[in-house]
Amino acid sequence: EAQVTQNPRYLITVTGKKLTVTCSQNMNHEYMSWYRQDPGLGLRQIYYSMNVEVTDKGDVPEGYKVSRKEKRNFPLILESPSPNQTSLYFCASSLDLLSDTQYFGPGTRLTVL
Amino acid sequence: GDSVTQMEGPVTLSEEAFLTINCTYTATGYPSLFWYVQYPGEGLQLLLKATKADDKGSNKGFEATYRKETTSFHLEKGSVQVSDSAVYFCALSDHNFNKFYFGSGTKLNVKP
Numbered sequence: 001e002a003q004v005t006q007n008p009r010y011l012i013t014v015t016g017k018k019l020t021v022t023c024s025q026n027m028n029h030e031y032m033s034w035y036r037q038d039p040g041l042g043l044r045q046i047y048y049s050m051n052v053e054v055t056d057k058g059d060v061p062e063g064y065k066v067s068r069k070e071k072r073n074f075p076l077i078l079e080s081p082s083p084n085q086t087s088l089y090f091c092a093s094s095l096d097l098l099s100d101t102q103y104f105g106p107g108t109r110l111t112v113l
Numbered sequence: 114g115d116s117v118t119q120m121e122g123p124v125t126l127s128e129e130a131f132l133t134i135n136c137t138y139t140a141t142g143y144p145s146l147f148w149y150v151q152y153p154g155e156g157l158q159l160l161l162k163a164t165k166a167d168d169k170g171s172n173k174g175f176e177a178t179y180r181k182e183t184t185s186f187h188l189e190k191g192s193v194q195v196s197d198s199a200v201y202f203c204a205l206s207d208h209n210f211n212k213f214y215f216g217s218g219t220k221l222n223v224k225p
Contacts, residue, residue: 004156033213042117042202043157043215050211058212090156102213104156 002027004105006091012111013081021076021108023091031094032074033058033102034066036087043090049074050096081112115140119203119216126223132190134219136177136203139184144205146170146179146186151200151218160188160201198223 004025013019025032033048035058045058049068063085065077074093078085088109092102120135138146145164149157161170166181175190186203203216 031211035215040217042217043204045213048211048213056211059214092157101159101162102157104158106156 002103004091004093004103006089006105006108008108009106010109012113014113015082016080019078019081019110021078021089021091021110023074023076023105024072025074025091025093025103026072027093027095027103028071029093029103030071030096031102032068033092034064034074034076035090035092036060036085037090037107038087046076046089081110083112086110086112115144115205115207115210115212115214117203117205117214117216119201119219121217121219122200123220123222126193126221128195128223128225129192130223132188132193132197132221134188134201134203134221136186136188136216137184138186138203138205138214140205140207142207142209144207146177147204147206148175148177148186148188149202149204149215151202153199157202193221193223195223195225197221 030051034046035043044060047066049055091105094102116139147162148160150160151157161172163170163179169178177188200218200220
């Protein structure tokens with residue numbers, strides 16, 4: 001089954017404790033992206049990757065890191081989480097940017113205390 | 114920069130009513146436009162898209178037309194069902210900057 005998977009689905013952590021949210025797709029997609037969803041703000045793009053080893057900042061990259069060492073995986077890293085990073089996070093992938101249709105993972109709800 | 118503005122919700126309709134959710138955009142180039150739907154507890158799913166001016170996207174009875182002159186992409190459905198209750202997001206892709214932009218979402222509640 002073609003899908004985007006994220007882990008964990010739910011996470012409660014404390015300020016400053018490094019964490020990683022994994023994202024994996026099995027569709028051989030080149031473009032991958034991370035978003036955060038906050039009430040009243042919709043989805044905002046954090047980082048995106050056009051292909052392996054190619055990543056770039058979205059609109060809200062502060063406090064986040066990403067890596068793309070393999071085509072299928074695109075982890076989101078919070079080196080020192082803060083309470084304002086409490087949010088619902090989505091990973092998405094698409095064949096390439098021009099094909100446009102993004103496939104979304106189920107989301108990760110993160111709470112930083 | 115690019116942006117997407119859509120009508121605030123929630124929108125509450127009775128079953129079989131006509132639906133319109135307004136969406137306007139600002140973009141520097143010629144973006145592709147989308148409507149995504151999010152059901153409770155799930156990720157977003159593509160509902161429909163249009164890649165150039167005057168294109169009409171359609172799916173499951175929903176339609177939207179890419180209007181370059183009014184920079185709009187309004188979502189319509191002639192007769193909504195209870196199962197259409199969800200949050201709807203208008204979005205654009207900026208090919209110049211390889212980014213996607215989403216509106217704030219409009220929650221639709223359809224009552225039997």
